[in-house]
Every structure is written in structure tokens, then in C-alpha cells.
Amino acid sequence: xxxxxxxxxxxxxxxxxxxxxxxxxxTIRSVFHRHACLPIETPAMENLSTLMGxxxxxxxxLLFKILNSGDFTKGVDFQNDEQSVNHLASQLCEKGLRYDxxxxxxxxxxxxxxxxxxxFKRYQMQPVWRADxxxxxxxxxxxxxxxxxxxxxxxxxxxxxxxxxxxxxxxxGIDIVMKINNRKxxxxxxxxFCNADQVTDLCVALDKLDKIxxxxxxxxxxxxxxxxxxxxxxxxxxxxxxxxNHEVLDKxxxxxxxxxxxxxxxxxxxxVLDYVAKLQIPIQLEVDVTLARGLNYYTGAIFEIKAKDVxxxxxxxGGRYDNLTGIFGLKNxxxxxxxxxxxxxxxxxNELNLFPPHIMTPITAMFVNFGGDDELYALQGLKRLRxxxxxxxxxxxxxxxxxxxxxxxxxxIPYVIMxxxxxxxxxxYTLKNMQTGEQQALQIDDIIGIWxxxxx
RNA sequence: GCGGUUGUAGCUCAGUUGGUUAGAGUACCGGAUUGUGGUUCCGUGGGUCGUCGGUUCGAAUCCGACCUGCCGCCCCA
Numbered sequence: 001x002x003x004x005x006x007x008x009x010x011x012x013x014x015x016x017x018x019x020x021x022x023x024x025x026x027t028i029r030s031v032f033h034r035h036a037c038l039p040i041e042t043p044a045m046e047n048l049s050t051l052m053g054x055x056x057x058x059x060x061x062l063l064f065k066i067l068n069s070g071d072f073t074k075g076v077d078f079q080n081d082e083q084s085v086n087h088l089a090s091q092l093c094e095k096g097l098r099y100d101x102x103x104x105x106x107x108x109x110x111x112x113x114x115x116x117x118x119x120f121k122r123y124q125m126q127p128v129w130r131a132d133x134x135x136x137x138x139x140x141x142x143x144x145x146x147x148x149x150x151x152x153x154x155x156x157x158x159x160x161x162x163x164x165x166x167x168x169x170x171x172x173g174i175d176i177v178m179k180i181n182n183r184k185x186x187x188x189x190x191x192x193f194c195n196a197d198q199v200t201d202l203c204v205a206l207d208k209l210d211k212i213x214x215x216x217x218x219x220x221x222x223x224x225x226x227x228x229x230x231x232x233x234x235x236x237x238x239x240x241x242x243x244x245n246h247e248v249l250d251k252x253x254x255x256x257x258x259x260x261x262x263x264x265x266x267x268x269x270x271x272v273l274d275y276v277a278k279l280q281i282p283i284q285l286e287v288d289v290t291l292a293r294g295l296n297y298y299t300g301a302i303f304e305i306k307a308k309d310v311x312x313x314x315x316x317x318g319g320r321y322d323n324l325t326g327i328f329g330l331k332n333x334x335x336x337x338x339x340x341x342x343x344x345x346x347x348x349x350n351e352l353n354l355f356p357p358h359i360m361t362p363i364t365a366m367f368v369n370f371g372g373d374d375e376l377y378a379l380q381g382l383k384r385l386r387x388x389x390x391x392x393x394x395x396x397x398x399x400x401x402x403x404x405x406x407x408x409x410x411x412x413i414p415y416v417i418m419x420x421x422x423x424x425x426x427x428x429y430t431l432k433n434m435q436t437g438e439q440q441a442l443q444i445d446d447i448i449g450i451w452x453x454x455x456x
Numbered sequence: 457g458c459g460g461u462u463g464u465a466g467c468u469c470a471g472u473u474g475g476u477u478a479g480a481g482u483a484c485c486g487g488a489u490u491g492u493g494g495u496u497c498c499g500u501g502g503g504u505c506g507u508c509g510g511u512u513c514g515a516a517u518c519c520g521a522c523c524u525g526c527c528g529c530c531c532c533a
Binding site: 003005008056058059061062100128130131132133134135136137138139142143144204293313314315316317339340341342343344345368370400401402403404405406407408409410416418420421422430432434437439 | 457458489490491492493494506507523524525526527528530531532533
């Protein structure tokens with residue numbers, strides 16, 4: 001016997017969980033549709049060359065690689081030194097599981113550029129895989145819900161993503177704060193206070209400010225080779241907490257006046273904030289200079305969303321990328337997108353008890369099976385209910401009634417319909433309300449009528 | 457990938473300094489109850505004590521490795 005188990009960091013979903021997950025996907029999808037976004041899907045596996053090198057060194061390590069089929073050792077140059085591990089992997093594996101939806105999307109856009117109309121607004125809700133060490137809220141297989149607008153530099157797209165985000169989380173009833181920053185600001189800071197090529201080191205350290213505090217951040221910067229004089233120059237950055245968005249931007253404008261890129265970033269943020277304010281989009285938007293995010297392909301806006309009433313990592317993130325399609329040979333194709341994490345949203349809804357009750361108790365009916373001629377009579381009634389679009393079933397075996405009632409009870413079926421010899425001779429069906437215990441004999445049309453009056 | 461921690465029935469957990477046949481609650485199945493569930497009572501079944509190896513006369517218990525869940529780091533939804 002094989003002990004049933006699934007790979008580390010993966011999960012099964014029970015019917016209860018699936019109904020809740022579907023509620024999440026359906027809700028997000030309806031917002032995407034309202035914004036005229038179009039769905040696409042891409043394969044679970046991509047060519048490894050499509051994925052490698054797109055997520056930084058750390059990302060490459062977290063990629064699931066797929067062993068070639070057939071005689072995968074043929075012609076492979078085996079060497080045991082550490083440096084050759086990547087080389088060996090590239091000989092043994094030509095495919096890998098996708099790490100996110102953005103890079104496959106960039107590949108998709110380049111490959112299908114002739115068939116697409118730009119600016120292209122697409123959404124995609126599919127699983128991604130990461131060979132990370134699992135923890136709570138952290139899995140090796142999880143779903144992302146991405147929306148991207150590609151082929152346009154307009155900041156209206158950033159504004160729309162803010163708007164979409166507001167709509168999504170309002171639909172869920174989750175109170176969020178959306179943090180926004182701009183990669184150009186970070187570049188400007190690096191240019192002025194450090195060296196232009198230290199943006200990544202600067203960002204990685206700065207990103208941890210709210211987690212490990214100012215001193216530890218400075219220590220990490222030193223460790224990463226940023227000069228003490230540079231760090232001293234950065235000190236105004238640590239004192240932006242508590243200021244309004246406009247005050248933060250004013251300070252940044254002063255600090256970055258010598259950097260053309262930095263000033264552009266400030267201007268972009270100003271424009272987005274301005275639109276959001278004038279359109280009165282109801283969302284708490286917060287400029288946060290320490291927001292960096294690891295992905296190195298972001299070039300403009302950077303987003304991150306956190307739920308306010310629950311301690312958890314970010315539930316969404318995104319940003320603008322100017323050159324993602326460039327690596328696949330298509331230039332001048334700027335895009336901006338955001339990704340909503342389905343399982344994180346699930347955990348937040350669960351913890352705050354925000355799942356609507358009706359998704360758990362669908363209105364259904366079950367016919368008791370009395371066997372013999374009664375069975376056919378019940379099936380005829382069942383067909384009428386289904387024709388009327390009422391979710392319903394019949395217990396498949398004519399077993400003891402207690403057992404059938406028990407099934408209905410355990411499954412949370414709110415209505416049981418009984419039709420035996422007595423009912424059949426009178427052409428009626430006995431409808432029993434499982435909550436109140438009341439029951440009455442009715443024509444099938446009257447039973448249907450009851451549903452029509454109470455669709456929920 | 458690094459460090460820490462966890463694992464006993466489907467589920468939640470007891471199990472004495474290492475000592476006969478590893479228990480309880482709950483769930484499941486059957487019965488009390490041949491057209492009435494959620495309450496109650498009775499009974500049956502169910503375990504390679506995560507896996508493999510080691511120490512020992514003897515291991516659920518001690519040791520090691522691996523697997524899994526969780527926590528921290530790294531990174532991230």
C-alpha cells in the first residue's frame with residue numbers, strides 16, 4: 001500500500017475550500033471584465049531559457065526544472081564541481097514550471113504580437129510554482145490573478161490599476177492600504193547619494209526598514225558596500241514617516257533636484273496621485289520610498305497592497321516594466337500590471353470572517369429514494385426542478401430513510417423532498433424544510449414557485 | 457539553500473525512569489428506530505506509534521539520517 005501524500009508545499013482543496021476559492025476568482029474576474037480586460041492562459045511549463053535570469057539569482061534557485069524525457073543522460077557532460085551545477089541543469093532540463101505570470105505574458109505578447117490589439121489589457125488567473133521553503137501562507141504551488149496593460153506609457157494605466165485594486169478589495173470587504181513608489185525615485189537616490197550601479201543593494205536594504213528598523217538597514221547597507229558618507233546623506237529618507245503624500249513628494253523633489261531620473265519619478269507619482277484624488281477613487285494610497293520589491297524588471301511605478309486588519313505579508317504587488325519584452329526581441333513595449341495573490345486573500349477573508357454565508361449554503365433539494373415505482377416518480381419531479389434551474393439530486397440507493405436524511409443533513413441540504421406511495425397516488429410531493437422541520441405536500445409547480453420567490 | 461522545531465486511529469490528543477496485548481474523545485459503520493436528520497443509548501471495525509537505520513534482553517519512549525507541517529533567515533503572493 002502506498003501512503004497517500006502530496007509533494008511538499010502543495011495542497012488539495014475540499015469542496016468547501018473550492019467554493020470559497022471560486023468566490024475569490026469570480027469576484028476578481030468580474031472587476032477585470034468591467035475594465036474591459038481580456039483573458040489569456042499560458043502553459044504551466046515554459047522553456048527554461050524563457051524563465052532563467054528574469055528573477056535574479058534568487059529567482060533562478062526557486063525555479064522548478066523539469067527533467068528531459070527519454071534518455072536524458074545522453075551526451076551530458078557530467079562534472080561534479082559546484083560551478084557546473086547550473087550548466088548540468090541546463091543540459092538535463094529544457095523546461096521549467098512558470099514562476100509568475102508576468103514573464104510568460106511578456107513572451108506571449110512578443111509571440112502573438114501580430115494577433116493582438118495594443119494597448120493590450122489582459123488578465124490571467126493561473127497557478128505558479130516556486131521551490132521556496134513552505135510556511136504559513138507560503139506555498140510551492142499557488143494562484144496569482146494578474147492584470148496588465150501593455151503597449152502604452154500612459155499613467156492613466158497606473159490610475160486604472162489603482163481603481164481596479166480599490167474595486168476588488170471593496171468587493172471583498174477587506175480594508176487595505178496600497179503603497180506606491182517609483183523605481184525612478186530609487187534610481188535617483190542611488191545616483192545622488194551612492195553610485196548608480198548600487199540601486200539593487202540600496203533597494204534590498206531599504207525595503208526592510210519597517211521590518212528591521214533604521215539601524216539594521218544602515219548596517220546592511222554598509223555590509224553591501226555602500227559608503228558611510230552615502231548612508232549619512234540618506235538620513236532624510238528615514239524621517240518621512242507620518243508625512244502626507246504631498247509632503248513626502250516635496251521633500252523628495254528637493255533631495256533629488258540634481259537627478260533628472262529621480263525628478264521624473266516624483267512627477268509620475270504626482271500625476272497618479274492627482275488623478276486618483278480628482279476622480280475621488282476611494283482607496284488609501286500611500287507613498288512609501290522604502291517600497292522596493294525584489295523583482296529587477298520594474299522601471300516605473302511599484303505597488304504593494306497590505307490588509308490593514310490582519311498581520312500578513314503583502315496580498316498583492318506589481319509595477320511598471322519598460323523592457324520586459326525586449327529580451328524576447330520586441331522593443332518599446334512598456335507595460336504595467338498588478339498581481340493579486342489568491343491564497344493570501346483567502347487567508348485574510350477567512351481570518352476576518354468575510355466570506356459571504358450564501359456561498360457555503362447553496363439552495364438545493366434532495367429527493368428521498370423509496371425505490372420501486374416511487375423512484376421513477378421522484379426522478380420525474382427531479383427533472384422538473386432541474387429544468388427550472390434548481391440544483392437538486394436524488395439519493396441513488398433506496399436505503400433506510402434515516403440514512404438518507406443523515407446524508408442531506410451532513411451535506412447541509414436545506415430542502416428534502418419525499419414522494420412515496422401516498423404522495424404518488426395524489427400527484428404531490430412532500431417538501432421538508434430541514435431547518436425548521438416543517439413539511440407540507442405540494443404540487444411540483446408550487447415547489448418550483450417557492451424557489452422562484454426565494455432565489456437566495 | 458541555512459538554522460530551530462514538530463509527527464501516536466480519518467480528526468483532536470493521552471501514553472509514567474525504556475518493560476506484557478498502545479488508550480480516550482470525536483468521526484465512521486451497525487443496532488435500539490421497516491416513511492423522517494441534527495439529541496440520546498449500545499455495539500463493531502480501524503494503528504508497521506512519519507520513514508529507514510542504530511543502541512538495548514526489550515524502543516511510541518534514547519541516538520542518527522531522511523520525509524512532512526510550523527517558526528526564523530533569504531526571498532516573496
